[in-house]
Structure formats: C-alpha cells, structure tokens
Amino acid sequence: MVPSIEELEVYAKENHIPIMLKDGINFMLTYIKENQVKNILEIGAAIGYSAICMCLVDENIHVTTVERDEIRYQEAIKNIKKFHLEDRITIYNQDAFALDLFDTFDLLFIDAAKSQYIKFFEKFTPLLKVGGVVFSDNLNFHGLTHTTETIESRNVRGLVRKLNEYILYLKQNVMFDTQFYDIGDGISVSKKRG
C-alpha cells in the first residue's frame, strides 16, 4: 500500500500530536525547495510528520531529528519505514540537550519544548553553515504571544513569557537576520550572517 501524508495528519489529530499546521509546513517546504536545502536538523520529531514532508521535497535531502518521547519515537520509526526513508532520516530517541552532533546543516528547525527555544538555538546554531537558516515554530502560541488579556493558566503564562523572550532574543541577535511570519502558528526564519 502506498503511504499517505494525510494518514499521518489524521493520526496526529486523533492522538493530539501537535504537528505543524498545513500552511506552516508548506511555507517551510517552499523555502527548502527554492533554496536547495540538503542537510536538515530538526529538534522535536513527534511522529516524524515534518521530517518526512521535508525529505519528500527532494531525494537528496537528509534529515537528522530527535524525539524524547518513547511512544512518539516508535510511531516515527514506523512512519519513516512506511515511506522507505530509513536511509535519509536519522532519528534519535533522547533529550535534545544530550545530543552531540558533528555534522553541519543548511537548516535547523526548532519545534520542541517552547520554554527552551533560546537554549536549543544556542546549542545547535554553531552547527549551521553561514547562510543557513533557523526556522522556529509556534511563535504565536495560538495567538497568545500577542494578547494583552490576562492568561488564566500559570503554566501557559510561563510559556508565553518564554516565547516572547525568545522573539526579543532573535530581534537583538546581530549574528542572525530574522524575519517573522504570521503563517501557521507563527514562524521565524533567522539567517546566519557571514
């Protein structure tokens, strides 16, 4: 049976897995295609949906990704096999902060714990080539990063504060040129300067 991306979207919806929104993933895939991105590092694989979508853009693309949740990792392995992408997706089942890589990448995609974005950025951008880019997802956090209303949940309030700190951090980081897009759940694209 031919595997389909729609199947993964249905699984994600039914199991409350926060995969990228459709227009967000399409935006990133267009960038990958137009800029001939080849070597990608993703932080937060979940069930492998975005990693698989990125690989399907071009047969020369390789994705390295990491997922700390065991069940999601197993599901990702299953999906990667279904799409016969075992040779082009390297997935680790561990905490990203325990991951030591020695490759260099054209694109870093940050889509894991929203409270840790600055730490992910600092840990992994040294692996980015000059001219390479960092995509960061969920900067709108369902619209909450721009709200002036009081957020009831203390947990959500904390995450929103962290994301706003990250947005400010990107704006002030002179080593990167960052653009913010109101696409999907809010995406930033930060290009590494020479």
Ligand code: SAH
């Ligand atoms: N990129 C995926 C969705 C990722 S959802 C897609 O669009 O298809 C975010 C995932 O990051 C969750 O599954 C969560 O378990 C994982 N995660 C969060 N913090 C992490 C960390 N420190 N290390 C590894 N994985 C992490």
Ligand code: MG
């Ligand atoms: Mg996301």
